[in-house]
Amino acid sequence: MSAKSETVAPDHVAAHPRAGQVRLALVAVALAGLLAAPMFLYPIFLMKLLAFALFASAFNLLLGYTGLLSFGHAAFFGGAAYFTAHAVKVWGWPPEAGILLGVAGAAALGLVIGAIAIRRQGIYFAMITLALSQMFFFFCLQAPFTHGEDGIQSVPRGHLFGLIDLSQTLNMYYFVLAVFVIGLLVIRRFVNSPFGMILKSIRENEQRAISLGYSVQRYKLGAFVMSAALAGLAGGVKALIFQFATLTDVTWQMSGEVILMTLLGGIGTLLGPIVGAGLVVSLQNFLATSDFPVTIITGVVFMICVLLFRRGLVGEFFASKIGKRLGFRAES
């Protein structure tokens, strides 16, 4: 949706010849920072941040690279949290199997919701995903295995591959970091694959993609399922981090939150959702102790983003002179 409406001026600023190395160095610095971060910051907060960054990146796969605005991604995130929590706690599955079940469950859910929602486009697509995820919310409210308002509590983290004790906070942190990095690499690979290229062509001009002979519906559904599965990965991990799964994660407010993270950071950039998630989670953390409701700020930030900087923070930076010198491009 971003590219269609925003006509980006042609690149006047050529990338610096060594921009590639600089970018690589920046990634290395960021990674080193994440490795060292638990020594300076509260690990649970960092893990929450990573989980939401992965969730937002998964969401962006759909909005940024396929142009589909899903208003129901909480169903996959929260649904996977329930599946993982149930498998680990009630069935006694090891954590990696529990998370995989969460991913598979979210993908299956994505297949059903996606298959119905792609029958309409644009604004209808958003409304349908919202309605179907609300239906899933009511299912979670009533289904016995979710324990309704109480949620699934005191979920054990268990031993990863039977070896690493995840109840140790640092072990858990590095596990979450590994999942996050793997998730991002998968998204990057997916976006730059031939499949991802076709998705971008659908975003840019759906009619043309159809006339070129691509079965657009199947590609859209593929992207939807992929995005749902990765959102499920984030949800499953989140259930292990906080050791519970509750209704909060399947509400429409959660779907709205992930949209805000992506919009704030920059739709259609790999970095944007991560930055957006970092800001939103930090803000919530900051406001958690005050009685000032976060929704007011969330709402106002939403309005400001839509009115003033639709490219998001990262998108604006990429479009700036420094960003161009470094060879950053949005939608890459």
Add this chain to the structure above:
Amino acid sequence: MVMIFGIPVQALMGQLLVGLINGSFYALLSLGLAVIFGLLRVINFAHGAQYMLGAFTALLLLTVGGINYWLALLLAPVIVGVLAAVVERTMLSRLYKLDHLYGLLFTFGLALAIEGTFRYFFGASGKPYAPPAQLTGAVNLGFMFLPIYRGWVVLASLAICIAVWLLIEKTKLGAYLRAATENPVLVQAFGVNVPLLLTLTYALGAGLAGFAGVLAAPVYQVSPLMGSNLIIIVFAVVVVGGMGSILGAIVTGYMLGVVEGLTKVFYPEASNIVIFVIMAIVLILRPAGLFGKEA
């Protein structure tokens, strides 16, 4: 006791009435959404918040200004409409040239901000609003007792729905509106002030939501979150009906309200989700919606 399908008639009629009342609100709200979408191409996510705003305005008019229900029924929609017009003029109108999804996102943010503000000042709990003295009590219809206020809700919403339909289909202003929906540039070339028309339309849609809010105040309690859960159901109603026709939005609203009421009698567990299930089935069988035209 008289039974139908093994259900006492009174229970059946009672739920039918509840369904009809819910349907009245679905119809009023989806009508407003359809009117706004028709011209502005914006899905007004703030519709639920504007409905809540209507109810709160009535409550505040009563408690602060001592203004009674009947005047509030007139004033509150106007106040909500004026506020909406200000928002449209200053902010929303900047988004028309962009992808329609930005309108949805903007109004979503607006809804969050309004609801958050009211929650901050009034708390999350509901506040009662007494129905006017003329409409209290109930009449015995022979097979059931009908609370007079509930009957009034159904009649009033029906009357307003018909009035709006007549306004759009039969008046000159409505003709401009329909023409501008088809081709705004051409209509502007004929000397019609299309931006003003857009503002008025948004105010009208929001005013309808405000009216529904005042009607709802004595039935449900007045609470900051009364609109946010309703709006998602209304979205489903709009998808089922298809956004193309005004009449379709009204009919679908009442119909789904009644279906929901009946589900409460026959299979209560599904009453929360029946509208969403119907939406899914309609999408599979007739993607454009019951009254919609294939895009």
